[in-house]
Amino acid sequence: MDGSTIYALGTPAPSRARPGALCVVRLSGPRAADVLVFLTEPGAFQRGRSARNPALPAPRRMVLRTLHDPLSGEAIDRGLVVWFEAPHTETGEPMAELHLHGGRAVVGAALEAIRRLDLCRLAEPGEFTRRAFEHGKLDLTEAEGIADLVAAETEQQRRLALQAGLAQGVRDGIVRLQDGIGAHLVDRRGERLREGLHIAIIGPPNAGKSSLLNLLARRDAAIVSETAGTTRDIIEVHLDLGGWPVVLADTAGLRESGDAIEQEGVRRARARAAQADLRLLVLDASGDWKAAMRTLTAETENWDPARDIVVLNKVDLAPADPAAETVPLSARSGEGLPELLARLESAAGALMDEGARDQGGAPPLTRTRHREALAEAHASLGRALVAPEIALAAEDLRLALRAIGRITGTVRVEELLDVIFRDFCIGK
Ligand SMILES: Nc1nc2c(ncn2[C@@H]2O[C@H](COP(=O)(O)OP(=O)(O)O)[C@@H](O)[C@H]2O)c(=O)[nH]1
Ligand SMILES: [Mg+2]
Numbered sequence: 001m002d003g004s005t006i007y008a009l010g011t012p013a014p015s016r017a018r019p020g021a022l023c024v025v026r027l028s029g030p031r032a033a034d035v036l037v038f039l040t041e042p043g044a045f046q047r048g049r050s051a052r053n054p055a056l057p058a059p060r061r062m063v064l065r066t067l068h069d070p071l072s073g074e075a076i077d078r079g080l081v082v083w084f085e086a087p088h089t090e091t092g093e094p095m096a097e098l099h100l101h102g103g104r105a106v107v108g109a110a111l112e113a114i115r116r117l118d119l120c121r122l123a124e125p126g127e128f129t130r131r132a133f134e135h136g137k138l139d140l141t142e143a144e145g146i147a148d149l150v151a152a153e154t155e156q157q158r159r160l161a162l163q164a165g166l167a168q169g170v171r172d173g174i175v176r177l178q179d180g181i182g183a184h185l186v187d188r189r190g191e192r193l194r195e196g197l198h199i200a201i202i203g204p205p206n207a208g209k210s211s212l213l214n215l216l217a218r219r220d221a222a223i224v225s226e227t228a229g230t231t232r233d234i235i236e237v238h239l240d241l242g243g244w245p246v247v248l249a250d251t252a253g254l255r256e257s258g259d260a261i262e263q264e265g266v267r268r269a270r271a272r273a274a275q276a277d278l279r280l281l282v283l284d285a286s287g288d289w290k291a292a293m294r295t296l297t298a299e300t301e302n303w304d305p306a307r308d309i310v311v312l313n314k315v316d317l318a319p320a321d322p323a324a325e326t327v328p329l330s331a332r333s334g335e336g337l338p339e340l341l342a343r344l345e346s347a348a349g350a351l352m353d354e355g356a357r358d359q360g361g362a363p364p365l366t367r368t369r370h371r372e373a374l375a376e377a378h379a380s381l382g383r384a385l386v387a388p389e390i391a392l393a394a395e396d397l398r399l400a401l402r403a404i405g406r407i408t409g410t411v412r413v414e415e416l417l418d419v420i421f422r423d424f425c426i427g428k
Helices: 031-039 106-116 127-134 142-151 156-186 189-195 210-218 261-274 289-299 337-356 368-386 390-409 413-419
Strands: 008-011 022-027 063-066 075-082 095-101 197-203 235-242 242-251 278-284 309-314
Touching: 008 075, 008 106, 008 235, 008 309, 022 031, 022 390, 031 063, 031 075, 031 095, 063 106, 063 142, 075 106, 075 413, 095 235, 127 235, 197 210, 197 261, 197 413, 210 235, 210 242, 210 309, 235 337, 278 289, 278 337, 289 309, 309 337, 368 390
Parallel strands: 197 242, 197 278, 278 309
Antiparallel strands: 008 022, 022 095, 063 075, 075 095, 235 242
């Protein structure tokens, strides 16, 4: 709003073919009263009388007045005028209406007289409604309702067709946006970069899981013991694996146990294995590791044979099977460690690259705040798609926009308003 006073024809402009019986000129803004007085009281303009002039009719009362050209004093028309006092008006501003005879010459002369006062300007399409909206006289859906009402009947069919097309277009746009946001949300690169790649060491008791953790951590983080069931809780160490931050977790040996604490350890081990980005299954080369591999890979949730690694430990005790898809290692002597590290590094790199490829090189979501805002936008878009009413869908879209705005900076409502009011006709 620029504080200007605006005017426009509130009825269709009279044409030669179809002159109307009446034509209404509407004014809104701080100078509306001046315009009304200057047009209806001869000589007032020259005297520069103010809006407090007694010539101003009582508000909301139609009164008969003769309209004069304020400069020449020439009579233009005799018609009804109405004065509306702010804020109880349609726009919330001072308003006036001139009900003129609908001939082209009359209307043309009246508009020209108003223009020559140089107190107001022609309204933009939808500007009256926009001012009403900005003064809290109606909400957006009501404003849009007015747009529909104005366009109804005259071009109903064309508009209906247009609306249907628009709705489908909007729907497609929402679906595309939601898919895009969803893809960012499943991309866990940012989290991996920030928190580290999660690697879980799993396997049967006594396979050498804790020994492997200590070997990789280069310190005695976990207790190594011949007593099966020694590791009961999860032990985490943070490592740098070829430049990638890694959280390595040692877990309890996977076996049936009567011990309640060990049972809980096994439950946690399985849960951690399922959540991890990468699983290292450690097996004892000197035992029946093939059977163990079959059962444990089948039992482990999210086990991916193309990504997860089977480590055949204690190769100092039994020769490795070169045909098997395993990484031979001796956690005791360190034999096979460089090969295992190489495998881990390439797996970590692949996990990070994978996300990068999926996102077309887009930066990862590293902040929880961004992730939460996107999740909220995603949910709001989903609700918009199933909203039973257009007004509710609009509200959901607004919420989605606000959530995205929290990442990108504020999304100005003004920008939206321009789009909405653009479709109005002048005088509304
Ligand atoms: N010979 C041999 N013994 C190992 C090796 N790795 C671990 N051990 C032993 O196997 C036993 C169990 O090891 P531990 O790391 O506690 O296994 P976990 O139960 O899987 O955590 C310990 O006595 C270790 O010293 C290895 O590579 N070779
Ligand atoms: Mg252990």
